[in-house]
Amino acid sequence: xxxxYTPNFNKFNSLFELVIYFDTEExxxxxxxxxxWGDNVVCQYCGEQxxxxxxxxxxxxxxxxxxxxxxxxxIFEDSNLPLRKWFMAMYLISSHKKGISSVQLxxxxxxxxxxxxxxxHKIRTLMAQxxxxxxxxxxxxDEMYLGGKERNKHQNRRTEGTQGRSTKTKSPIFGMxxxxxxxxxxxxxxxxxxxxxxxxxxxxxxxxxxxxxxLSAYHSLASEGYIHxxxxxxxREFSREGISTNCIEGFWGHFVRMVFGTYHYVSRKYLxxxxxxxxxxxxxxxxxxxxxxxxLFSKSLSVCNYSMVKMAA
Ligand SMILES: [Zn+2]
Numbered sequence: 001x002x003x004x005y006t007p008n009f010n011k012f013n014s015l016f017e018l019v020i021y022f023d024t025e026e027x028x029x030x031x032x033x034x035x036x037w038g039d040n041v042v043c044q045y046c047g048e049q050x051x052x053x054x055x056x057x058x059x060x061x062x063x064x065x066x067x068x069x070x071x072x073x074x075i076f077e078d079s080n081l082p083l084r085k086w087f088m089a090m091y092l093i094s095s096h097k098k099g100i101s102s103v104q105l106x107x108x109x110x111x112x113x114x115x116x117x118x119x120x121h122k123i124r125t126l127m128a129q130x131x132x133x134x135x136x137x138x139x140x141x142d143e144m145y146l147g148g149k150e151r152n153k154h155q156n157r158r159t160e161g162t163q164g165r166s167t168k169t170k171s172p173i174f175g176m177x178x179x180x181x182x183x184x185x186x187x188x189x190x191x192x193x194x195x196x197x198x199x200x201x202x203x204x205x206x207x208x209x210x211x212x213x214x215l216s217a218y219h220s221l222a223s224e225g226y227i228h229x230x231x232x233x234x235x236r237e238f239s240r241e242g243i244s245t246n247c248i249e250g251f252w253g254h255f256v257r258m259v260f261g262t263y264h265y266v267s268r269k270y271l272x273x274x275x276x277x278x279x280x281x282x283x284x285x286x287x288x289x290x291x292x293x294x295x296l297f298s299k300s301l302s303v304c305n306y307s308m309v310k311m312a313a
Pocket of ligand 1: 043044045048062064065066
């Protein structure tokens with residue numbers, strides 16, 4: 001009987017090690033099939049468990065006679081791009097602190113920029129946030145607005161009444177960070193209590209200490225079962241006896257540096273994906289590179305909503 005291969009992802013703690021290990025497409029294919037099926041390759045059409053490998057690397061089912069590739073049902077399914085390039089792209093986007101632009105990725109793995117763009121968007125879908133996350137203990141909540149500052153625009157291009165918290169030209173984003181834990185963030189319609197309070201109730205456990213700024217939307221938190229403390233940013237107060245929103249501000253700082261430093265511009269349409277990317281990186285900041293690659297790799301094998309972006313390549 002063949003020996004089941006158990007990989008050690010710690011050997012992928014640098015791009016160098018990853019590239020050395022995955023030196024052929026065959027090695028990538030074997031890596032995927034070992035993860036998915038172990039020694040018993042399961043037919044994707046009839047469920048037969050003893051499919052065999054053909055010389056071209058595809059699998060053949062002895063029962064229904066159909067053949068299939070190790071990519072079927074994974075994020076790699078609709079793509080002809082070499083798996084080595086996929087693996088490198090997954091590694092690069094997860095290990096670069098500020099993400100990687102499609103221009104840069106296209107040069108790094110030698111594909112067109114268009115292909116790199118689709119690749120990055122597909123990989124971002126693996127980084128989607130989990131709705132079942134629960135934050136507790138000390139949690140900081142804050143809202144931010146992403147978009148051009150009206151006063152920096154030419155007179156002709158300004159939109160009336162859009163300074164400050166207007167949502168006409170800016171997208172409001174709401175974020176929550178557990179001080180010793182994870183972040184959750186999302187695009188929201190507005191920063192009204194009717195929008196923000198239900199989100200807090202969904203993600204933050206009752207009884208938690210919630211820190212915010214003085215925005216009136218948060219005023220009902222105490223009556224919703226939270227211990228609410230806030231700082232008055234309008235009075236230039238940023239921290240008082242441990243009451244601050246410094247963690248969530250730090251998260252926004254990373255997010256903004258990623259958006260403006262790497263991507264330069266993100267459309268509203270894809271904004272949530274970039275937020276997911278930033279949250280993913282924040283929540284895995286303690287992980288080793290190999291562990292992050294392992295996480296993305298295992299997510300890439302399960303059928304998910306990746307079909308939202310069809311590969312051009
Ligand atoms: Zn079959």
